[in-house]
Amino acid sequence: MKVHLRVFVETENLGKAMNAMTEAGITGFYILEYKGMSPQDWKGFVIKEEPESAIGLIRDYATDAVLICSVVEEEKAEEIEKLISETLKKDKFTILEVPIRKIIVNYGNEEEVEEEVDVWLLEKEVPCFYCGENAVQRIRVDVNKAKIWCTNCGAARYYLIKGVERPER
Amino acid sequence: MEIKPWKLNKAARCAHCKDATIHSIIIDRYKMKIKCRDCGFTRFYNFHVVNIPKRR
Structure with missing residues (x-):
């Protein structure tokens, strides 16, 4: 006990x-x-x-x-x-x-915090949308935004979340 | 110049089904789509702004 x-x-x-x-x-x-x-x-x-x-x-x-x-x-x-x-x-x-007869602990917004820190970093060698050169593109995806930048010309493109589609149960 | 959308895959924990799954990522000039191949949960992003570095 x-x-x-x-x-x-x-x-x-x-x-x-x-x-x-x-x-x-x-x-x-x-x-x-x-x-x-x-x-x-x-x-x-x-x-x-x-x-x-x-x-x-x-x-x-x-x-x-x-x-x-x-x-x-x-x-x-x-x-x-x-x-x-x-x-x-x-x-x-x-x-x-x-x-103590019972303990109840609630961690509140634990899941939201986990989601916030979930950031993906990727790389791919493809033609850049700005300079058109075949170069390594770095991609950073956050829950609400994304950034891609070209290692050749340095152009950084920013994307914002528009919506989500949840699968039907 | 026409540039085809980029197609990538990423193994990560899905925000919806909470499993470690493969996500298909399609990025084009103005849109981005990320879909969990397991449960189908999809996120859509729109192009916002571009930052061009100054030439030296």
């Missing part, structure tokens, strides 16, 4: 935590910067209810921290847990592991 691994560390320990996670073999991650207070620090605080007061308190007392998130296999999460515990044994950190 895959788990959503959330590692909370203080900003100065981000490098150490990231190295430990990379060593364990994570393939992707995302990071969120935040300001937070641990339960020990928060205990006994009573804040005034004005928004300025609450924001001021967070600004003055909360710690700059980072949340590193990644989706990993359960076994790998255990490995990461051990490595982080070892690397950050003298520092503050929190690890959460949340089980």
